[in-house]
Amino acid sequence: MKVLGFAGYSGSGKTTLIEQLIPLLRAQGLRVAVVKHAHHRFDIDHEGKDSWRHRQAGAAEVIVASDRRMALMREFEQPHRLSVHALLAQIDARMDWVLVEGFKDSDLPKIEVWRAPTPDHRGGPVLYPHDGRVVAVASDAPALPEPTQLPRLHPGEPHAIVRWMLAQGARFDYARPAEETCE
Numbered sequence: 168m169k170v171l172g173f174a175g176y177s178g179s180g181k182t183t184l185i186e187q188l189i190p191l192l193r194a195q196g197l198r199v200a201v202v203k204h205a206h207h208r209f210d211i212d213h214e215g216k217d218s219w220r221h222r223q224a225g226a227a228e229v230i231v232a233s234d235r236r237m238a239l240m241r242e243f244e245q246p247h248r249l250s251v252h253a254l255l256a257q258i259d260a261r262m263d264w265v266l267v268e269g270f271k272d273s274d275l276p277k278i279e280v281w282r283a284p285t286p287d288h289r290g291g292p293v294l295y296p297h298d299g300r301v302v303a304v305a306s307d308a309p310a311l312p313e314p315t316q317l318p319r320l321h322p323g324e325p326h327a328i329v330r331w332m333l334a335q336g337a338r339f340d341y342a343r344p345a346e347e348t349c350e
Contacts, residue, residue, distance in 0.1 A: 168260060169339035171332065172251075172267040172277030174301070176291035179280045180322050184305060185266050187325035188332075195333070197263035202254050204269025212240060251275060252343055264332075265341070276302045276339055280322060283308040302338065303331070 173181045185201060192199045212219040218229045222242060229240045251270045258265055267275055271294060279301045284290035295301040296313050303318040304311060305328065311319075320328050332339070 168258070168262050168265060168341050169336055170255060170265045170267060170275055170341040171339045172270060172273060172275040172300075173280055173305075174269070174271035174273075174277045174294060174298075175280035175282075176289075178288045179282045179290070180305075181268050181280045184280055184322050184325065184328070185268055188266065188329055191325055191329040192264055192332075195329075198259075198261060200258050200262040200265045202251065202258065202265060202267045202270075204251075204267075211238065255341065256343060264339075271298075274300060274344075276300055278303045278305050278320065278328075281306045281308065281311070283312075302335070 173185055175181050189199050189201070212222065218231045218240065221229045222240060227242050227244075231238045231240075251267060251273045255265060255267075267273070267277075271277070277298075277300055279294050279298075281293055281304060282288055282290055283306075293304075293312055295304055295315055295317055301317065303320050304315065305320040305322045307322055318331065320331060322328075
């Protein structure tokens with residue numbers, strides 16, 4: 168399994184880029200999974216649905232399954248931050264690629280997705296000068312704020328990014344850290 172992170176500030180285009188990469192990887196016959204970090208309280212369930220009612224009644228875990236998909240919802244009694252490695256341990260090991268969105272402080276190799284600030288996007292500082300795990304920068308800005316020798320990828324060229332990913336594939340072979348435990 169190959170694991171590649173996509174890091175950047177909110178609004179930089181991470182989700183859009185990953186959304187474009189998935190079908191291109193699938194067209195190569197590859198199985199793809201995504202691990203996404205959510206910054207805010209989120210819910211995949213809806214009020215009134217059976218699974219929501221079970222959680223509201225106090226179930227710590229609810230699995231909803233059909234012949235097409237399965238979803239596991241786990242409630243934490245106290246705020247609980249899972250590491251990206253604990254989440255990756257939940258992914259089917261038969262996946263060819265796992266694209267990790269967010270987790271910008273993780274120790275995974277990652278592509279930084281960076282957009283220059285605009286009136287409707289406040290942006291943020293670049294990560295690559297201080298994060299040795301950034302392996303490339305995806306940006307449509309004419310220039311980056313700090314010089315780098317890292318490969319420049321254009322987020323509007325997802326086919327080129329997939330070609331780069333496949334050519335660099337061995338760099339992204341995942342080995343779970345020995346000391347990491349699943350919570």
